[in-house]
Amino acid sequence: MESILNLISEHREMIYFVLLSVFVGIEVIGGVPTVLHTPLMSGANAIHGVVIVGAIYVMLNVDPTDYLALALGFLAVLLGTLNVVGGFVVTDRMLEMFKKK
Amino acid sequence: MKSALLELSYLIGSVTFIVGLKMMGNPKSARKGNLLGAAGMTLAILGTIFLFEKKTEDGAVVADHVVPGIIYALIFGAILLGTIVGWLTAKKVQMTKMPELVSMFNGMGGACAALIGLMEYEHNLHHTGALATIIAGMVIGTVSFSGSIIAYLKLNGTMKQPIRLPQYNVINTIVMAGVVLFGAWVVMTAPSMTFLYLLFAVAIVYGILFTVPIGGADMPVVISLLNSFTGLAAAFGGFLYDNKIMLTGGILVGSAGTLLTLVMCKAMNRPLSNVIFGAFGGGDAAAGSSSVSGSIKDINVSDTAVLMNYSKKVVIVPGYGLAVAQAQHVIHELETILEERGVEVKYAIHPVAGRMPGHMNVLLAESNVSYDKLVEMEDINPEFSSTDVVLVVGANDVVNPAAHNDPSSPIYGMPILDVENASHIIVNKRSMNAGYAGIENELFFNPKTSMLFGDAKAVLTKLVAEIKSL
Numbered sequence: 001m002e003s004i005l006n007l008i009s010e011h012r013e014m015i016y017f018v019l020l021s022v023f024v025g026i027e028v029i030g031g032v033p034t035v036l037h038t039p040l041m042s043g044a045n046a047i048h049g050v051v052i053v054g055a056i057y058v059m060l061n062v063d064p065t066d067y068l069a070l071a072l073g074f075l076a077v078l079l080g081t082l083n084v085v086g087g088f089v090v091t092d093r094m095l096e097m098f099k100k101k
Numbered sequence: 102m103k104s105a106l107l108e109l110s111y112l113i114g115s116v117t118f119i120v121g122l123k124m125m126g127n128p129k130s131a132r133k134g135n136l137l138g139a140a141g142m143t144l145a146i147l148g149t150i151f152l153f154e155k156k157t158e159d160g161a162v163v164a165d166h167v168v169p170g171i172i173y174a175l176i177f178g179a180i181l182l183g184t185i186v187g188w189l190t191a192k193k194v195q196m197t198k199m200p201e202l203v204s205m206f207n208g209m210g211g212a213c214a215a216l217i218g219l220m221e222y223e224h225n226l227h228h229t230g231a232l233a234t235i236i237a238g239m240v241i242g243t244v245s246f247s248g249s250i251i252a253y254l255k256l257n258g259t260m261k262q263p264i265r266l267p268q269y270n271v272i273n274t275i276v277m278a279g280v281v282l283f284g285a286w287v288v289m290t291a292p293s294m295t296f297l298y299l300l301f302a303v304a305i306v307y308g309i310l311f312t313v314p315i316g317g318a319d320m321p322v323v324i325s326l327l328n329s330f331t332g333l334a335a336a337f338g339g340f341l342y343d344n345k346i347m348l349t350g351g352i353l354v355g356s357a358g359t360l361l362t363l364v365m366c367k368a369m370n371r372p373l374s375n376v377i378f379g380a381f382g383g384g385d386a387a388a389g390s391s392s393v394s395g396s397i398k399d400i401n402v403s404d405t406a407v408l409m410n411y412s413k414k415v416v417i418v419p420g421y422g423l424a425v426a427q428a429q430h431v432i433h434e435l436e437t438i439l440e441e442r443g444v445e446v447k448y449a450i451h452p453v454a455g456r457m458p459g460h461m462n463v464l465l466a467e468s469n470v471s472y473d474k475l476v477e478m479e480d481i482n483p484e485f486s487s488t489d490v491v492l493v494v495g496a497n498d499v500v501n502p503a504a505h506n507d508p509s510s511p512i513y514g515m516p517i518l519d520v521e522n523a524s525h526i527i528v529n530k531r532s533m534n535a536g537y538a539g540i541e542n543e544l545f546f547n548p549k550t551s552m553l554f555g556d557a558k559a560v561l562t563k564l565v566a567e568i569k570s571l
Contacts, residue, residue: 081183
């Protein structure tokens with residue numbers, strides 16, 4: 001019990017951060033008209049591509065003689081880029097159509 | 102200095118994500134919102150590369166550390182390749198194929214998170230906390246990856262029927278428990294890499310088992326759910342590196358995606374558990390609405406042309422069949438010519454028309470149908486009683502009256518378009534096959550209904566020509 005309490009107080013800021021982010025996510029989506037659900041899902045899909053930041057960070061720390069790690073890192077950055085670029089571009093294409101009336 | 106600038110770029114990036122997502126909730130600002138998010142992402146990526154500082158185990162900055170050129174070359178190579186391929190794929194894809202593309206991109210993000218886990222594992226064998234976040238991120242990312250690939254295959258038609266092993270719910274639950282226990286064991290004992298790869302493999306299998314039994318009609322819900330999984334996996338990466346933008350982006354998508362999933366389920370009037378653990382065609386649901394019988398009535402193209410030409414008001418109900426037949430441009434032609442003849446034309450859009458909520462709006466917008474002609478379900482339903490002709494093209498379950506009056510039907514309770522109230526109902530279908538939910542539709546046996554069989558595009562093209570000649 002005490003260890004759990006300690007854990008909570010140690011990571012107090014992080015817990016606040018997570019809780020508030022969860023509410024922001026819910027707040028941001030709430031009340032969106034159905035017509036925009038698909039683009040919104042696609043836009044959110046692009047945003048979780050932020051995982052690429054982690055991939056780049058790992059890659060920058062890789063030992064350049066570790067070829068397996070270099071290959072995996074390259075693949076991770078590549079996949080992350082696909083997620084980010086493809087996600088934003090396809091969302092833009094969808095939204096472009098809503099613009100012209 | 103560098104690290105303060107990096108933190109600043111992450112802060113700005115996080116704000117653009119939140120504001121961008123909020124702006125995407127309004128049709129007017131949506132496009133700018135998306136671009137804002139993209140700008141924030143670019144800033145964060147550039148910051149991560151150019152403001153990098155090597156740190157020791159206890160967080161101190163290693164002075165004068167130079168990252169080898171090969172690493173920069175690989176990073177820029179991967180980004181360049183990914184940008185070209187991602188850009189071209191997204192630009193070239195047909196709008197009807199867009200849901201599966203979103204699913205594919207989601208899978209890429211999940212795989213990226215999984216690879217980070219595979220690479221970080223051996224560096225963190227002595228930190229149980231870090232190991233827990235690595236394993237959690239890796240497992241969730243992997244499930245999202247393999248699940249998204251299956252969703253992709255299902256949506257593009259490669260994998261048509263849901264595959265259900267006997268007792269698949271029991272098997273899936275056991276495999277899931279296995280993954281969780283195995284993961285916990287890895288965190289506790291920090292075994293060799295072999296076991297990590299084994300865990301990776303089991304997670305891939307679970308992602309497949311999780312998605313395979315779910316029917317194609319429910320795929321949007323699954324994609325949305327897997328989308329929030331990937332968000333969660335990114336957030337675990339944020340925990341690991343104490344990286345605020347991965348945390349904000351990941352949690353934002355995790356919570357927004359979960360809510361969006363629930364909203365979609367609500368539009369279909371089905372609880373999420375029902376989607377995941379299977380209802381359509383499985384067990385008791387299959388017994389529903391077996392008693393539909395009666396005769397159906399055919400109508401040919403020229404009679405349809407006459408009927409529509411002399412109507413006052415026509416409502417078109419587009420479904421996914423319209424999109425599959427690529428008939429969204431012809432339907433706009435039909436609308437234009439009828440309007441020229443003084444007929445009032447509207448489109449009735451069911452919330453789940455197409456393959457995702459809002460998908461039909463995107464498709465019709467693509468063929469220049471004016472935005473204000475697309476009427477949502479709540480607004481169009483009272484209008485059907487004053488409608489002369491309803492033309493149902495490639496839609497089925499969203500106009501099935503069983504949702505109102507057959508409690509044993511799997512779609513009972515789902516809000517539908519009340520097309521029965523119109524004077525004439527014309528249904529265009531390729532054949533008498535049941536809809537995606539696999540159930541009969543008594544609307545087709547209604548005395549007011551006439552069936553116009555044939556491929557939507559071919560039939561509508563003929564119909565337009567007929568009306569022109571009148």
